[in-house]
Amino acid sequence: MYVQRLLILGLLCCLPTISMAQQTSPEATILALEKKWTDAYKLRNITLMTSMLADDFIITVEDGNIYGKMGYMAHTADTSTQVDAAEESDLKVRMHGIVAVVTGAYHETGTSKGKRYEYRDRLTDVWMKIDGQWRLIAAQYSVPLAQ
DSSP states (O other), rough: HHHHHHHHHHHHHHHHHHHHHHHHOOOHHHHHHHHHHHHHHHHOOOHHHHHHHHEEEEEEEEOOOOHHHHHHHHHHHHHTTTEEEEEEEEEEEETTTTTEEEEEEEEEEETTTTTEEEEEEEEEEEEEEETTEEEEEEEEEEEOOOO
16 A cells, blocks of 8 residues: 555656656747648748738848748749758757747758759748737748848
């Protein structure tokens, strides 16, 4: 009887540790969302991308054009552009309560209107927790100036 109580007590003491180990940090969640976002972009998965965006999302892309949510979805759906590679690296996440700011590098290759292109950008993505879900609210992709 004593051994059973000791075993039960030991298990109860371990439950909070097991539960905490299963929780994902906000930074890890944001990094997973960044990968999901980039993969959806490469695959032109407009439905998934739209679901990840805040209604008032805004983005500035490499050529300086600025799009809202629907404009960017139309831009991304354009079949005259085929993305071959879309990769993020050197990502850093800075948490500010319900806001996460991600900075890093972005590399994209593909074909646009029959011409090959390659971007090597710096990026800033801003995520906000809205109604319990992380949504991308703003993004900027810029090509560094040649030295």
